[in-house]
Amino acid sequence: MSIFVRGTITIQRKTGARGAFSIGDLATEIGEFEVKDPLIEEFEPGKYTGAFLIKWIAPDSFTWRGRVFVKNRATLEEILIDVADEGADAPSTPPEPDPLDHAPEPAKPAGMPVPEIVPELVGGNGRGDQSQAASADLVLFGEELIGLVQSLAPIKLDPTVDRQRFREQRDRLKELGYAFDAKAQTWSIKEHAGA
Structure with missing residues (x-):
């Protein structure tokens, strides 16, 4: 069952071993949640106020420097932005693990040919x-x-x-x-x- 709430998400861009990724802190009337969905990868760092459709909420944890951090994590189904404040300062937080490090490898659909890139010879015209x-x-x-x-x-x-x-x-x-x-x-x- 999904929950529709109003709130503000503060998005930060972090850099991990696999490149830059986005995380968000969502503050709503029902609580505060961490968001690590692909849905927020497009957003620039900043604060965004609007309506959020939360698909599910679950605890999430990671260790850093001998400490264990446990956070409430929300998975979003949809974001409807009313006000965007890109570039707003984000609070200082400990490093976050890249969500790709915890994601299972996606299954490849059977029978789908993988497109092959054929290298072209570069002529004088580029x-x-x-x-x-x-x-x-x-x-x-x-x-x-x-x-x-x-x-x-x-x-x-x-x-x-x-x-x-x-x-x-x-x-x-x-x-x-x-x-x-x-x-x-x-x-x-x-x-x-x-x-």
């Missing part, structure tokens, strides 16, 4: 690099999203994909000049973002 980047983008985003990426259209990422792939998609969109709009929860080219 088209090989562009072709190789386009092939890598096709593998990263898949056939559903690659057309939107190539046409620089607004994009909504699917947070249910593998968390590592989700982070790679987020980082690649930033490289391509996209910015995340927290209220709309979509990625748009920077000059069109927020318009």
Whole structure:
């Protein structure tokens, strides 16, 4: 059973062995919770006020420097942002383990061919690099999203994909000049973002 609550989530970006990841502290009328969902990976560090659909709540623990930390962890199903304060200072907290370190390996669907990247020979005009980047983008985003990426259209990422792939998609969109709009929860080219 899901719970719909109003509150504020403070998102921080941490760096672990596998790169940057986001964690959130959600303050609501029913309590305070830690959030480590792929759903918040797109958000920039800051404070976001709105409505949150909590799928489940459970205890979570980790050790650091001989101490055990136990936190209430919420898994979110949906976030509806009213006010976004990106860049707001976050409270100082102990290091957090990367959620990828605790996640089971995703099962590969049977019968699904894995796209193969064929390296291109780079000619004097540099088209090989562009072709190789386009092939890598096709593998990263898949056939559903690659057309939107190539046409620089607004994009909504699917947070249910593998968390590592989700982070790679987020980082690649930033490289391509996209910015995340927290209220709309979509990625748009920077000059069109927020318009």
